Amino acid sequence: MSKEFKLSRSLYGHSKDIRSVACTSNNDIISGSRDRTAKFWKFIPLQNVYNEVMTYKTHENFVGSVLYLEPTTDFPDGLVVTGGYDKAIYVYRPGEPFPTFSLKGVHANTVCALSRGNSPNSFLSASWDHTAKYWDVSSTATKPTVTFSGHEASVWHVRQLGNNQVVTGSADKTIGVWTPQGQRVHVLKGHTDAVRCIEDFPELNRFYSVSNDATIRVWTYEGENLATYYGHNSFIYSIARCKALGDDSFVTSDEDRTVRIWKNGENVQIINLPALSVWCVTCLPNGDVVSGSSDGVVRIFTQDEGRVADEATLKRFEEESNAVKSQALKEIGGYKVSDLPGKEALFDPGRSAGQIKMIRENGGVMAYSWVEEGDTGHWEKIGDVMGGVENKEGEKKKYEGKEYDFVFSVDVEDGKPPLKLPFNKGDDPYVAAHAFLEKHFLPADYLEQVVDFILKNSNEQYVPKLTAEYQDPFTGSSRHTPSYGQNQGQTAALDPFTGANAYTTSKPSEAASNSLSSNSNSLNQGSRSSGFFPQTSYRSFDMGDPGVILNKLKEFNQKCGDGSQRVDDRQLEEMVKVANGLPSDPNAFDTLFKLLDWPDDIIFPVLDVVRLAVKHKKNNEVIVSMNNGIIVEKLKHYTNGCCKVTSNIIVSLRTLSNLCLHEPGELLVYNNRFELFENFTSLSELTKAGQVALATCLLNVTIMTGKQKDELGFSVLAQVLPDILSRLTDPEAQFRLYVAVGTLIKTAQLHGAAVKAKLNENSNFLSTMQSHSFSGQNELENKRMNCVKQLSALL
Structure with missing residues (x-):
C-alpha cells in the first residue's frame, strides 16, 4: 500500500456510542x-x-444495527433498515423520518446485526434470542421467510455468502453454516470466544470471522480454516472488506481503540x-474507511490527498489520540511496551518451567508463566505488570536526593497519599523491601509480597520459584487467574422493599423493619478498619414468604388463558418448596420452568421463587x-428498558444478585455481564426498590470483576457505574453504587490509575458526588456522605 490512511472528516451529532455504520453506493x-x-449522512463530493439529512427516532432503546438496501423498482430510493435493543426492526424510505414497515414481536431479544441478502429487497438479521432470520421486502409488506435456529447463545452476526449459503457467528464460540432454507450443514469450531462479525470474499470463495479472542480466521466455503491472523490485543468487534485496496484487503475495529488495515494477511496500518x-x-x-466509536463520533479516513483534513484538524486528532499512544511509549523494566509481543506469542511453548513472558494485552502488559504438564504445558497468566516510571531511555528518577531506576507508588491506606518505593536494577529486592517496610512502620508479614511486587514491576532476573501458595502484593489473591468461589459465611444484605409484604399493599412488619435497621450497615461491617471498600462478599435478597408467594401463584394460575400453561395446585405446592432448598419432587424444577413461560403481567411470583431458590447451592446448579x-435469557429480557412491568424488573435484578452466591450462577452472570450492562444502562425511572436492586446487582458484578481481574470489565464498569449513579435518586441505592465505585478502584489494582482517570473525566458523576458530600437529614444520607468522602480521597 503506497499511502497511509489519514483522517478526512469527523461527524458529530450522536450523543452516545456509535454501534453500527453502513454505506450506500454513493458513499x-x-x-x-x-x-x-x-x-x-449525505456525501457532497x-x-x-x-x-446530516435525516434522523430516525422510532426505536425505544439503543439502535444496535443499521443497513442500507440499494434501489430497486419497488423502492427507487433504496431502504434504510435499523435493528435495536427493543427487539424491533424498522424499514424506512431514506427521506422519511417514520418507518414504512415496523417489525415487532418476531425477534425475542436485541437485534444486534443486519446484512444484505443476495436477492433484491432482502436482508438478514441476527439476535440475542439465539436466532438469525432472512427477510423479504415487497412493496406492501416485510416478512421473515427463514429462521436459522440452533445456536446455544446469542447470534452476533449473520452473512449470506456468494454461494447463497448463510453463515452465523455466535457467542457460543461457533460459526453455523446453513442452507438458504435454514438447514444447518456445518458447525465450525476454532474461535475460543464469541464470534462477533463475518465478512464475505466471494471472488476468493472465502469468508473471514473476527472474535472476542482477538483473532481473525479465514475459512473456505467448504468450512476449512485456512489461516488465523493475529495483531489485535483485545476483542475484535467488526470486519469490513475494502475492495479498493485489493481482493484480500479488509479493515477491522476493536476494543484496543484501533482501526487496522489488512492486506494479504498483513496488518499494514494501525489507526489509533x-x-x-x-x-x-x-x-x-471510494476506498475511504468509516468507523463508529464509543465517543459518539463517526470518523472517515482516506488515502486520497484531496479528501484529507486540514493540518489543524489532523493535529487536533493526533493530540486527542495521545492518551492512547502514550501507553505504547511507556517503559517497563527497560523495555518499550510497543516492542513487546502480542498474545500470539503465547502459541509458542516455553523453554522451561517457570519461564516468565511479558505480553502486550488490552492496552497494558500482562505477565505469563510457563507451566509444564508432562510432555506439554501451557502459559498461565500471573497478573498485571506496571512500570513505575515513564522516563526516556537511560533517564533516572530522583527520590530524597538519590537517583533510582524505579520509584514505585504503592497505595497502602485509603485517604492517604501513596508511599514511594525506590529501587535500582541489581539491588537486592529483599533489602529494598525491608527498608520500605521499616521506614513506613508496615508489618513484617508484607515482606514476601513487597519483594514480588518489585520483581514483577522491575522485570529483574531474580525471580522466586512459583508456587501454588503465592499471593499477589497487597491483595492476597492467587497468582493463578481467580476461580469462581463460593461465598461461605457472608453477611447477606436485606432489602428494605422485600419480604412478606412483597405481594400486598400493606406496610412492612415491625420485624422486617428491625431486620432492615440491623442490616442497613452491612456494607460497613467487616471492613470498619479500612472503610467502605473494597467489598469482597456478594449481597443478596433473602427475605420472602413462600406461603405468600404460593397464594399469589394459585391466583395467577387461574388466569392462564385456555389452560395450556396451568398446573394443578399440588404441582404448585411442590414447586414452591425449591425456595427452601432441594425439593423432594424431582419434577418441581420442570414445573418451575414451565411457569417461566407465563405472560409478563403475572410472571413476577415465578421469578421470585427462582430468586429464593438460587440461594441454595444445589438449586443454583440445577x-x-x-x-x-x-x-439468564429470561432475566435479560426482564432487565431491559423495554420491559414495562416494574415488578418483573425488580425481581429479576434481585435474582441476578442471588445467582452470584454460588459458582454456577456466578459463572452465568459473569459470562453475560456485557449484555447485562447494556440492559442496565437502558433502565430509566426505576422505583426505589428497583434502584436498590440495580445498585446491588452492579455491586456484585463489580466484586466479581475484581475477583477475575477482568481488565475489560474494569474499563466498562468505570463508564457504567458513574453514568447509572448520576441517574439514581434513592440514597441507599446511591450509597451502594458509591461502594461499587470504591471497590472497583481498589480491586483494579494496577489498572486503578486508568479507572480513576475515567471517573475524573465524568463531569456528571463528579457533580453528583459533590452534591452528596454534605451532611444529610438522616442516618442513611450521612452514611452516603461518609462513603463519598472516602471515595473522594481515593480519587
Missing part, C-alpha cells in the same frame, strides 16, 4: 447509536462534506482513535444448567 453513511437514533471502544467499521466504494442456561 453516503448511515449510523446507529445508543442515543436511540439512526442518522443518514465537490465540497468533501457530509450533511481517542475512544474507549471502536464498535464498528465499514468501507466506502436452575443454571437447565435448558442451556435459559434462565
Whole structure:
C-alpha cells in the first residue's frame, strides 16, 4: 500500500456510542447509536462534506444495527433498515423520518446485526434470542421467510455468502453454516470466544470471522480454516472488506481503540482513535474507511490527498489520540511496551518451567508463566505488570536526593497519599523491601509480597520459584487467574422493599423493619478498619414468604388463558418448596420452568421463587444448567428498558444478585455481564426498590470483576457505574453504587490509575458526588456522605 490512511472528516451529532455504520453506493453513511437514533449522512463530493439529512427516532432503546438496501423498482430510493435493543426492526424510505414497515414481536431479544441478502429487497438479521432470520421486502409488506435456529447463545452476526449459503457467528464460540432454507450443514469450531462479525470474499470463495479472542480466521466455503491472523490485543468487534485496496484487503475495529488495515494477511496500518471502544467499521466504494466509536463520533479516513483534513484538524486528532499512544511509549523494566509481543506469542511453548513472558494485552502488559504438564504445558497468566516510571531511555528518577531506576507508588491506606518505593536494577529486592517496610512502620508479614511486587514491576532476573501458595502484593489473591468461589459465611444484605409484604399493599412488619435497621450497615461491617471498600462478599435478597408467594401463584394460575400453561395446585405446592432448598419432587424444577413461560403481567411470583431458590447451592446448579442456561435469557429480557412491568424488573435484578452466591450462577452472570450492562444502562425511572436492586446487582458484578481481574470489565464498569449513579435518586441505592465505585478502584489494582482517570473525566458523576458530600437529614444520607468522602480521597 503506497499511502497511509489519514483522517478526512469527523461527524458529530450522536450523543452516545456509535454501534453500527453502513454505506450506500454513493458513499453516503448511515449510523446507529445508543442515543436511540439512526442518522443518514449525505456525501457532497465537490465540497468533501457530509450533511446530516435525516434522523430516525422510532426505536425505544439503543439502535444496535443499521443497513442500507440499494434501489430497486419497488423502492427507487433504496431502504434504510435499523435493528435495536427493543427487539424491533424498522424499514424506512431514506427521506422519511417514520418507518414504512415496523417489525415487532418476531425477534425475542436485541437485534444486534443486519446484512444484505443476495436477492433484491432482502436482508438478514441476527439476535440475542439465539436466532438469525432472512427477510423479504415487497412493496406492501416485510416478512421473515427463514429462521436459522440452533445456536446455544446469542447470534452476533449473520452473512449470506456468494454461494447463497448463510453463515452465523455466535457467542457460543461457533460459526453455523446453513442452507438458504435454514438447514444447518456445518458447525465450525476454532474461535475460543464469541464470534462477533463475518465478512464475505466471494471472488476468493472465502469468508473471514473476527472474535472476542482477538483473532481473525479465514475459512473456505467448504468450512476449512485456512489461516488465523493475529495483531489485535483485545476483542475484535467488526470486519469490513475494502475492495479498493485489493481482493484480500479488509479493515477491522476493536476494543484496543484501533482501526487496522489488512492486506494479504498483513496488518499494514494501525489507526489509533481517542475512544474507549471502536464498535464498528465499514468501507466506502471510494476506498475511504468509516468507523463508529464509543465517543459518539463517526470518523472517515482516506488515502486520497484531496479528501484529507486540514493540518489543524489532523493535529487536533493526533493530540486527542495521545492518551492512547502514550501507553505504547511507556517503559517497563527497560523495555518499550510497543516492542513487546502480542498474545500470539503465547502459541509458542516455553523453554522451561517457570519461564516468565511479558505480553502486550488490552492496552497494558500482562505477565505469563510457563507451566509444564508432562510432555506439554501451557502459559498461565500471573497478573498485571506496571512500570513505575515513564522516563526516556537511560533517564533516572530522583527520590530524597538519590537517583533510582524505579520509584514505585504503592497505595497502602485509603485517604492517604501513596508511599514511594525506590529501587535500582541489581539491588537486592529483599533489602529494598525491608527498608520500605521499616521506614513506613508496615508489618513484617508484607515482606514476601513487597519483594514480588518489585520483581514483577522491575522485570529483574531474580525471580522466586512459583508456587501454588503465592499471593499477589497487597491483595492476597492467587497468582493463578481467580476461580469462581463460593461465598461461605457472608453477611447477606436485606432489602428494605422485600419480604412478606412483597405481594400486598400493606406496610412492612415491625420485624422486617428491625431486620432492615440491623442490616442497613452491612456494607460497613467487616471492613470498619479500612472503610467502605473494597467489598469482597456478594449481597443478596433473602427475605420472602413462600406461603405468600404460593397464594399469589394459585391466583395467577387461574388466569392462564385456555389452560395450556396451568398446573394443578399440588404441582404448585411442590414447586414452591425449591425456595427452601432441594425439593423432594424431582419434577418441581420442570414445573418451575414451565411457569417461566407465563405472560409478563403475572410472571413476577415465578421469578421470585427462582430468586429464593438460587440461594441454595444445589438449586443454583440445577436452575443454571437447565435448558442451556435459559434462565439468564429470561432475566435479560426482564432487565431491559423495554420491559414495562416494574415488578418483573425488580425481581429479576434481585435474582441476578442471588445467582452470584454460588459458582454456577456466578459463572452465568459473569459470562453475560456485557449484555447485562447494556440492559442496565437502558433502565430509566426505576422505583426505589428497583434502584436498590440495580445498585446491588452492579455491586456484585463489580466484586466479581475484581475477583477475575477482568481488565475489560474494569474499563466498562468505570463508564457504567458513574453514568447509572448520576441517574439514581434513592440514597441507599446511591450509597451502594458509591461502594461499587470504591471497590472497583481498589480491586483494579494496577489498572486503578486508568479507572480513576475515567471517573475524573465524568463531569456528571463528579457533580453528583459533590452534591452528596454534605451532611444529610438522616442516618442513611450521612452514611452516603461518609462513603463519598472516602471515595473522594481515593480519587
